[in-house]
Amino acid sequence: MSHRLSLNQAFVFLLRRDLLLALRNRAEYAMPLLFFVLVITLFPLALGAEPVLLARIAPGIIWVAALLAAMLSLDSIFRSDFDDGSLEQILLSAHPVAVLVLAKVSAHWLVTGLPLLIVAPLLAEMLGMPSSAQGTLLLTILIGTPILSLIGAIGVALTVGLRKGGIILSLLVLPLYVPVLIFAASAIENAAMGFEVSAQIYMLLAFLFLSISLSPWATAAALRMSVS
Amino acid sequence: MSQSTLLQTRELSCIRNDRMLFEHLDFTLEPGQMLVVEGPNGCGKTSLLRILTGLRLADGGEILWRGVPIDRLAGDYYEQVAYVGHHDGVKHELSCLENLRLARAMGVPSTQSLDDVLEQVNLYAYGETEVGSLSAGQKRRLALARLLATDSMLWILDEPFTSLDRDSMAMFASLFEQHLEQQGLIIMTSHHDISLPGQSVQRLHLGAQA
Amino acid sequence: MFLWFHKLGSPPHFYRIAGKWIPWLTWIFLAFLLTGLYGGLIEAPPDYQQGESYRIIFVHVPSAWMSLLIYVVMAFCGAIVIIWRMKLAEVVLISSAPIGASFTFLALITGSLWGKPMWGTYWVWDARLTSELILLFLYLGIIGLHNAIDDRRVAGRAVAILALVGVVNIPIIHYSVEWWHSLHQGPTVTKFDKPSIHWSMLLPLLLMAMAFQVYYVLALFQKCRVELLRRERNSKWIEEL
Numbered sequence: 294m295s296h297r298l299s300l301n302q303a304f305v306f307l308l309r310r311d312l313l314l315a316l317r318n319r320a321e322y323a324m325p326l327l328f329f330v331l332v333i334t335l336f337p338l339a340l341g342a343e344p345v346l347l348a349r350i351a352p353g354i355i356w357v358a359a360l361l362a363a364m365l366s367l368d369s370i371f372r373s374d375f376d377d378g379s380l381e382q383i384l385l386s387a388h389p390v391a392v393l394v395l396a397k398v399s400a401h402w403l404v405t406g407l408p409l410l411i412v413a414p415l416l417a418e419m420l421g422m423p424s425s426a427q428g429t430l431l432l433t434i435l436i437g438t439p440i441l442s443l444i445g446a447i448g449v450a451l452t453v454g455l456r457k458g459g460i461i462l463s464l465l466v467l468p469l470y471v472p473v474l475i476f477a478a479s480a481i482e483n484a485a486m487g488f489e490v491s492a493q494i495y496m497l498l499a500f501l502f503l504s505i506s507l508s509p510w511a512t513a514a515a516l517r518m519s520v521s
Numbered sequence: 522m523s524q525s526t527l528l529q530t531r532e533l534s535c536i537r538n539d540r541m542l543f544e545h546l547d548f549t550l551e552p553g554q555m556l557v558v559e560g561p562n563g564c565g566k567t568s569l570l571r572i573l574t575g576l577r578l579a580d581g582g583e584i585l586w587r588g589v590p591i592d593r594l595a596g597d598y599y600e601q602v603a604y605v606g607h608h609d610g611v612k613h614e615l616s617c618l619e620n621l622r623l624a625r626a627m628g629v630p631s632t633q634s635l636d637d638v639l640e641q642v643n644l645y646a647y648g649e650t651e652v653g654s655l656s657a658g659q660k661r662r663l664a665l666a667r668l669l670a671t672d673s674m675l676w677i678l679d680e681p682f683t684s685l686d687r688d689s690m691a692m693f694a695s696l697f698e699q700h701l702e703q704q705g706l707i708i709m710t711s712h713h714d715i716s717l718p719g720q721s722v723q724r725l726h727l728g729a730q731a
Numbered sequence: 732m733f734l735w736f737h738k739l740g741s742p743p744h745f746y747r748i749a750g751k752w753i754p755w756l757t758w759i760f761l762a763f764l765l766t767g768l769y770g771g772l773i774e775a776p777p778d779y780q781q782g783e784s785y786r787i788i789f790v791h792v793p794s795a796w797m798s799l800l801i802y803v804v805m806a807f808c809g810a811i812v813i814i815w816r817m818k819l820a821e822v823v824l825i826s827s828a829p830i831g832a833s834f835t836f837l838a839l840i841t842g843s844l845w846g847k848p849m850w851g852t853y854w855v856w857d858a859r860l861t862s863e864l865i866l867l868f869l870y871l872g873i874i875g876l877h878n879a880i881d882d883r884r885v886a887g888r889a890v891a892i893l894a895l896v897g898v899v900n901i902p903i904i905h906y907s908v909e910w911w912h913s914l915h916q917g918p919t920v921t922k923f924d925k926p927s928i929h930w931s932m933l934l935p936l937l938l939m940a941m942a943f944q945v946y947y948v949l950a951l952f953q954k955c956r957v958e959l960l961r962r963e964r965n966s967k968w969i970e971e972l
Contacts, residue, residue, distance in 0.1 A: 297630075378609055385576065386627035386628065387628055447896055455879045461875050464868060464875055468872070468904070472907035476907065479911065511895070521571070521578060
């Protein structure tokens with residue numbers, strides 16, 4: 294009788310499976326990214342294309358759009374697995390569910406958060422954000438988007454079993470996103486004006502580590518409840 | 522309770538939507554035994570099976586595996602259990618082999634090669650085919666193939682024969698017999714009358730108390 | 732002592748005890764409320780800067796305290812639900828949510844009414860008010876999630892998890908909003924903080940706080956009894972009532 298895989302191997306396996314699934318469902322994963330671009334485009338249309346104004350509010354717009362795009366993409370973390378019974382099988386795994394959840398959330402971030410690193414700077418340019426802030430923009434996205442995936446996963450796990458889960462998901466998750474929004478937008482603003490950003494970045498890092506350590510457990514507990 | 526009892530429930534109860542489905546449920550299962558759960562629709566068969574897998578918490582009582590409550594065993598218990606429920610638990614965008622590889626990664630791999638496993642369930646030709654293009658019966662056979670791809674003592678099966686034709690049913694029936702002969706355990710529900718001559722089959726009827 | 736607590740956890744026992752306490756609590760609440768209001772509205776001198784309009788703090792501040800206290804109670808219940816699966820804890824949690832939401836809403840309304848004579852607008856993006864607004868969303872989330880799930884026991888566990896996640900986030904959100912406020916609003920002194928704490932003002936404030944706490948327990952008992960009836964309607968002890 295052979296033994297089960299090591300935890301690392303199982304983690305990598307599940308991560309790769311999810312990346313493979315995302316690859317085969319490319320269209321579904323492109324939508325949130327397009328939504329991101331679309332939302333940002335709406336602001337100049339609504340407010341007028343005055344460069345000074347746009348440059349001033351660019352950090353906020355980009356991050357609010359990132360939040361909304363993240364909300365849209367969250368459903369894909371567990372929806373498909375829930376519907377076809379794969380989620381049950383993952384919960385019945387011999388491996389600790391929290392670690393497997395972390396694998397799935399990591400895959401989600403790689404597919405939805407990471408692409409923002411390429412698209413956001415372009416949009417920032419279009420909004421006239423000073424290039425001195427570009428580096429900070431990328432840094433906040435790099436640190437902030439995993440937090441969005443981690444916290445969002447808890448919300449999805451709580452609502453995946455509900456018929457109209459998507460509606461209440463926003464109510465659950467957006468208030469929890471507020472700290473990330475505040476510090477990320479503030480960091481970029483500061484960078485644009487030439488001020489220090491270390492305080493904001495450290496706060497974001499603190500949030501990230503807190504989320505990585507706590508969110509998988511909460512998500513696993515919520516999944517068990519949703520599946521029962 | 523004899524020394525060889527593997528699975529035992531004590532005073533198990535289940536409430537769903539404020540209704541008590543069953544209570545004070547006691548049974549034991551030894552190696553080589555099969556338990557068939559019967560009863561009308563909605564009497565709690567699926568809930569009972571899900572409680573036995575650990576997917577659902579019982580509202581009262583406990584389940585013991587080798588004398589230890591399963592919530593304490595956690596991963597060690599799940600290692601021993603293979604579950605096929607109403608859903609097939611397979612990804613439509615992946616091939617049959619990819620799905621079975623995942624099943625193995627989640628549990629304890631059996632010693633058979635995956636090609637042999639597919640051969641046994643008559644899906645050898647579809648190893649690299651995306652599951653989405655298979656028929657319902659083929660998907661079900663793949664779901665059940667998980668039982669062969671992993672090495673688990675306790676098979677918990679909820680209506681395993683859904684969508685299967687008569688030949689497939691007979692094929693799986695003989696696989697079940699083999700599993701029992703190798704000292705495995707099976708708990709299942711089925712609308713189809715499954716007869717395994719020469720095997721030790723307990724029957725549990727739910728819904729008698731209402 | 733532990734035995735008493737254990738007995739209290741049994742639904743029929745709690746139902747009876749809560750029922751007996753309700754009339755007493757009502758009187759105690761009214762006593763605190765009336766003395767608090769008298770002290771605040773009549774006895775306490777007008778504030779030297781704000782005149783009579785500051786008196787709304789006697790409702791605003793205790794409401795804000797309650798909105799936080801109740802969430803902490805809910806989180807505490809949530810922990811009990813997750814660890815011990817105690818049914819009564821689920822009931823207390825979900826019964827507290829609308830009460831907490833109401834206090835939060837009251838804090839927002841009174842804060843807003845205070846703002847009008849002070850700043851000329853009904854809403855200012857003050858740190859306290861903004862935090863309260865987000866807290867309101869957290870409460871609505873708990874109520875909404877509970878309503879969305881059909882099975883009451885599953886719903887109980889879901890909101891327990893949510894309450895615990897929320898309670899971890901509340902200090903973070905509060906700190907973030909404070910930080911944000913100090914960044915953008917400049918050094919305007921907000922009078923939403925405790926005013927010069929004179930005894931004649933502090934006493935009514937504390938009396939009102941006591942009144943609200945008693946009200947919470949009173950409303951909680953009433954709601955819990957209703958919720959218990961709803962949940963246990965098929966069990967024997969209800970039929971015996």
